[in-house]
Amino acid sequence: MNNHPIGIFDSGIGGLSIWKEIHSLMPYEKTIYLADSINAPYGQKTKQEIVELCIKNTEFLISKGCKIIVVACNTATTNAITYLRDNYSVPFIGIEPAIKPAALQTKTKAIGVLATKGTLSSELFHSTSEMYAEDIHIVEQIGAGLVELIESGNLLSKELDELLESYMQPMLANNIDYLVLGCTHYPLLIPKLKNILPKDVKIIDSGEAVARQTLKVLKAKNLTANDSIEMLNDNYLFYNNKEVEIMKSILDNKYQISFLKF
Secondary structure, three states: OOOOOEEEEEOOOOOHHHHHHHHHHOOOOOEEEEEOHHHOOHHHOOHHHHHHHHHHHHHHHHHOOOOEEEEOOHHHHHHHHHHHHHHOOOOEEOOOOOHHHHHHHOOOOEEEEEEOHHHHOOHHHHHHHHHHOOOOEEEEEEOOOHHHHHHOOOOOOHHHHHHHHHHHHHHHHOOOOEEEEEOOOHHHHHHHHHHHOOOOOEEEOOHHHHHHHHHHHHHHOOOOOOOOOOOOHHHEEEEEOOOOHHHHHHOOOOOOEEEOOO
16 A cells, blocks of 8 residues: 555646546545646647656656656647656656547547647657547647636636637538547536537547546556545645636635645
């Protein structure tokens, strides 16, 4: 048994969609979540910039005693996970767009992928697409502006609605029946997407699969916590280096969130 925390980092608040899945599956595990909101979005940065930010995030979580680190950001995973695994002994769990299940299940042979520029241009995204979707038409769409609006708390804005509708139009024109969300911020937009998309278009994100993979690795390395540990809100720590109020609203003000000068 190992009662050290699971570390989770993202370019901002989007990775909370991953934290919620991990917490739901393993409520007895302590967690430390780091939101690097001051540098969001990562998707518009160079590979080297992304790697440097991921190093900084990783070293902070290691300094807090984290036993495993979940890179709760598609862009960070696709650009930096190899470097992190090569240079740190702590296990890493990465995230990438769920191309495989969409490609295997599509009936129309057309799927949409909504992601950041950093994810769509990465080697990992292209290799995954080639492996699982060789005969599938993938309609790629960079979600420019979405992360910024989410990070600023503008989930109800008309600008966000208009952006989403414009991004979905070419996908619907190509008869997609699966929409893959390639950014951990985007599950926060699922209610809006369901209002835009026909009911027969299924939306896929990676959160549940990431939680299951995290548990699998913890078990394989004998790092799971004692599942009889008392579930206290103090077991779940959140850090943000920009705004804490938006983060609090997403977490329903249930948990302590600390501002981190980082």
